[in-house]
Amino acid sequence: MPIDTNQKSTDLRTEEMIINMGPQHPSTHGVLRLEVTTDGEVVMDVRPFIGYLHRCFEKHSEKVGYTGVIPYTDRMDYLAAMNNNHGYVMTVEKLLGLEIPERAEYIRVIIAELGRISSHLVAFGTYANDLGAVTPLVWGFRDREYILDIFEMCCGARLTCNYYRIGGLSGDLTPEMLTKIREFLDYFEPKLKDYDRLLSYNKIFIERTAGVGVIPLEMAVNYGITGPPLRASGMKWDLRKDEPYSIYDRFEFNIPTGKGLKGEVGDCWDRYMVRMWEMAESVKIIRQCLAQIPEGEYISPKTPKMIKPPKGEVYVRVENPRGELGYYLVSDGKPNLYRLKVRSPCFTNLAIVPAISRGVMLADLVAIVGSLDIVLGEIDR
Amino acid sequence: MDLEAIAGKLNARFPEVVKSVETAHAGDPFLVIDPGRILDVAKFLRDDPEMSFEWLMCLSGVDYPPESIAVVYNLYSQTHGRRLTLKALLDRNDPRIFSVESVWRMADWHERECYDMFGVVFDGHPDLRRILLPFDWEGHPLRKDYVYPESYRGVTNKP
Numbered sequence: 001m002p003i004d005t006n007q008k009s010t011d012l013r014t015e016e017m018i019i020n021m022g023p024q025h026p027s028t029h030g031v032l033r034l035e036v037t038t039d040g041e042v043v044m045d046v047r048p049f050i051g052y053l054h055r056c057f058e059k060h061s062e063k064v065g066y067t068g069v070i071p072y073t074d075r076m077d078y079l080a081a082m083n084n085n086h087g088y089v090m091t092v093e094k095l096l097g098l099e100i101p102e103r104a105e106y107i108r109v110i111i112a113e114l115g116r117i118s119s120h121l122v123a124f125g126t127y128a129n130d131l132g133a134v135t136p137l138v139w140g141f142r143d144r145e146y147i148l149d150i151f152e153m154c155c156g157a158r159l160t161c162n163y164y165r166i167g168g169l170s171g172d173l174t175p176e177m178l179t180k181i182r183e184f185l186d187y188f189e190p191k192l193k194d195y196d197r198l199l200s201y202n203k204i205f206i207e208r209t210a211g212v213g214v215i216p217l218e219m220a221v222n223y224g225i226t227g228p229p230l231r232a233s234g235m236k237w238d239l240r241k242d243e244p245y246s247i248y249d250r251f252e253f254n255i256p257t258g259k260g261l262k263g264e265v266g267d268c269w270d271r272y273m274v275r276m277w278e279m280a281e282s283v284k285i286i287r288q289c290l291a292q293i294p295e296g297e298y299i300s301p302k303t304p305k306m307i308k309p310p311k312g313e314v315y316v317r318v319e320n321p322r323g324e325l326g327y328y329l330v331s332d333g334k335p336n337l338y339r340l341k342v343r344s345p346c347f348t349n350l351a352i353v354p355a356i357s358r359g360v361m362l363a364d365l366v367a368i369v370g371s372l373d374i375v376l377g378e379i380d381r
Numbered sequence: 382m383d384l385e386a387i388a389g390k391l392n393a394r395f396p397e398v399v400k401s402v403e404t405a406h407a408g409d410p411f412l413v414i415d416p417g418r419i420l421d422v423a424k425f426l427r428d429d430p431e432m433s434f435e436w437l438m439c440l441s442g443v444d445y446p447p448e449s450i451a452v453v454y455n456l457y458s459q460t461h462g463r464r465l466t467l468k469a470l471l472d473r474n475d476p477r478i479f480s481v482e483s484v485w486r487m488a489d490w491h492e493r494e495c496y497d498m499f500g501v502v503f504d505g506h507p508d509l510r511r512i513l514l515p516f517d518w519e520g521h522p523l524r525k526d527y528v529y530p531e532s533y534r535g536v537t538n539k540p
Contacts, residue, residue, distance in 0.1 A: 051513040058498070059522055095408050221435050224487025237459070312407030315439060315455045315466065328441050328455065331407070339523075341441035343455075343491075351490045380513060 016044055021365070023052050029126060030376025034353070034365070041361050046354045050347075053380035061340045066092055066307040067166060069340065074160035076342065077378040079122050080321045082115035082151070084378075085164035087318040090245060091327040092166050094316055095309035103296040104168040105247045110181065110289045111154065111163065112246075113282040117188070118147040119321035120275045123373040127272060128199050130370040131208050136199045143191055146184050153177050166307055168299025182290060185283055192280055200276060209272060210263030213356050213368035217266065223352045227323025227345050228274045229372055232258035233266035239319040251288045253281045268371035275321075275373070308335055322346050322373055342381060346374040382431070384410050387465060390431070395421060403468075411453070411466035416478045419469055420505075423484040426456060426465070433460040437485035440492060442499035444525045450476045450499055471501065480506035498523035 022033040031052035037045040057076060061069045073088045074081035086108055093100065100108075125140025148158040154177060155163040155170055163170055173181075199205050215225065220233045230237060238255045240248040256277035258270030311333040317326040323345025330339040349372050357365050382390075388399040391414075398418045404410040414422060426434045434456040443451040454467040471478055480503035482488045492503045493512040500521040503509055511518060520527055531537060 051511075051515070054513045056522065097407070222486045224437060224485065310407040312409075313411070313466075314408030315464075317438065324438070326439050326455070328439050328453065329408075330443055339441070339443045341439065343439040347490060347494075348487060351487070 014039075019362075023049075029370075029374055030379075032350075032369075032374070032376055032379075034369070036362070036365065038362060041363075043357050043360050043362055043365050046357045046365065048350060048353055050350070050376070050379050053376050055381065057381040058340055058342065062336060062338070065335055066309070066337060069337070070164065070166075071160065071162045074162055075377060076344070076381055077119075077320065077322065077325075077346070077375045078159055079375055080115050080119040081159065081161045082111050082163060083119075083318065083320045084325065085161070086112050086246070087316065087320070087325045087327055089164045089166050090318065091314060091316040091329050092307065092309060095312055095314050095329060095331055096166070096304075096307070098167055098300060098303065100168060101297040101300055102247075102294050103172075104298050104300070106289050106293040107169055107173050107298060108164065109246055109248065109251075110173070110286050110293075111151075113286050113289075114147050114150060114181070116282050116321045117279050118144045120279050121147075123275055123321075124195060124199070124272075127370045127373070128205070130366050131205065133199065133202075133205070136195070139191075139195065139198065143188060146187065150177065150180055150184065153180065165299060165303075167303030168297070170299075172298040178290060178293070181286065185286060189280075189283055192276065195276060200273060206262050206269060208363075209268035209367055209371065212263070212268045212360065212364045213371060214264045215266045215352065215356055219352070219355070220266070223355070224348045225323070225352060226348070227320065228278065229271050229349055230323070231255065232270035232274045234258055239317060239324060243317075245316075245318060248285075250292070251285045253284050256281065268367050271371040271373075306335065308333065317343070320345055322375065322378070323349060342378075344378045344381065346372075346376075347379045347381075350374050350379060382461075382463070384412065384465075387432070388412055390429075391422060391425070394425060398422060409464070409466050411468050413468050413470060416452075416469035416471055419467075420479045420481060420484070422467070423454075423481040427484055432458065434458045434463075434465060435460070437481070437487045437491075438464075440481075440488050440495065442495040442501055442523065444473075444499060444523065445470075446473065446525050449473050450501060450524075452478055452495060452501060454481070476501040477504060478502075479504050480509075482506055497521070500524070 016037050016039050019036045021036050023031040033049040035047040057072055073084040077084050121140040121144045125137035128136035151161050152158050155161050215233050217233045220230050236255050236257050256274050258265050262269045309331045313330040315328045317324050326343030328341040332338040388402050391399050395418050398415045400413045426432045436457040438457050439455040441453045449470040450473050452469045456465040495501050496509055497511045497514055
């Protein structure tokens with residue numbers, strides 16, 4: 001029956017509608033399904049469904065030996081594979097009580113910070129893409145290529161690097177690679193201003209993100225939010241500074257926090273902007289590393305051939321680009337680990353989406369999910 | 382305040398809630414607590430000014446056949462810069478414990494994951510469903526005696 005357009009609006013029957021956003025929706029950054037209850041354009045409720053990418057990481061890791069787990073960690077947060085490696089090898093080293101050579105620590109920090117920049121560049125590009133701007137995506141991926149080239153020189157792989165080893169690294173950084181990293185920093189630093197000119201202070205972008213999806217600080221702590229979303233909510237908290245691991249206590253850098261410059265503290269724009277500021281801080285750290293890096297071994301000669309930590313358990317956390325990545329490792333003294341639980345930052349951060357999305361417009365939901373910068377590979381493990 | 386002191390405070394407040402203080406192994410020491418009192422202990426640890434464990438860093442299950450399944454709580458106090466690990470040992474045939482979701486909302490999804498992987502039932506959890514596996518999956522894969530299914534919805538793993 002054709003719709004009678006003369007009918008009064010009060011006579012029309014209205015009801016809430018349930019829409020599936022995903023699992024194959026471009027703005028879900030993978031395969032996430034959000035079951036959205038809508039009233040017109042307004043979101044009444046959101047129920048996230050995850051698990052489409054579940055690959056039984058924790059079960060596999062009980063079978064493959066301690067060294068064999070490293071490549072699996074690459075495949076969790078595949079945009080920051082190096083940072084995942086770093087957390088895992090530190091966990092095993094802590095249980096072994098293994099000391100790492102100075103040079104290896106410096107290389108680890110350089111590579112982890114490059115990983116952070118490359119991950120934030122993807123966050124920058126894809127977030128803009130979610131909101132309808134295509135150029136930042138191209139720019140972000142263009143500059144990330146240079147970092148992936150450096151990774152390829154280090155270890156032969158671009159995405160799932162498998163570069164870190166228990167006791168050090170799989171290879172040394174040659175002088176040519178260090179030069180290449182220096183060249184990249186010189187190229188990259190001015191680009192940060194370009195990104196700001198292109199997107200950060202763009203009026204349309206600010207309209208879409210400022211004041212949207214505000215996470216109050218108390219709520220963030222209760223939900224266990226970490227990483228850029230926590231800092232955007234105003235807490236100056238970064239494990240590299242507040243619980244320094246590796247050799248991060250030797251470097252000067254700031255922790256950017258959200259200040260509500262365009263809207264409220266803890267809105268989508270703050271979460272986006274904290275990442276942009278963090279990239280500049282990572283550049284600072286890498287420059288200091290390059291200036292101080294000593295000669296020496298790249299893997300500890302004391303590393304046992306057979307990795308067999310003593311009976312015990314340990315929880316180690318590191319600052320991943322997306323938040324606090326924790327490994328809870330239980331060893332029973334055998335060559336295979338007994339239990340490995342990954343406290344995934346994205347998994348924990350995503351759980352807040354229903355709480356901050358009630359009553360927003362459907363288009364804002366895309367902005368909120370994008371601003372949390374989730375990687376489904378890590379959520380589903 | 383060290384681990385012994387925290388155990389002492391807990392025992393003073395809730396008699397015999399701490400069953401043992403484990404420090405003999407490598408890595409982090411932990412407290413084994415009475416699972417029946419977990420909610421009281423959690424509230425006390427978060428709200429008491431001397432404790433103030435605002436953060437639940439991680440919640441995991443560990444299977445120890447044949448007797449028990451453990452639920453492990455890794456806590457962090459930002460105020461005092463201090464960590465605490467609690468372990469509650471549950472009966473493996475009927476693992477049940479009270480949910481701490483009302484204390485730390487972070488536990489919501491992690492408890493669902495623990496239920497999914499180990500079959501631990503968290504009483505009082507508002508929405509205890511499977512989270513990573515399909516809803517009609519049978520069994521809890523991270524248990525040590527888990528038997529892999531040969532097929533799921535007509536898809537077999539035999540060549």
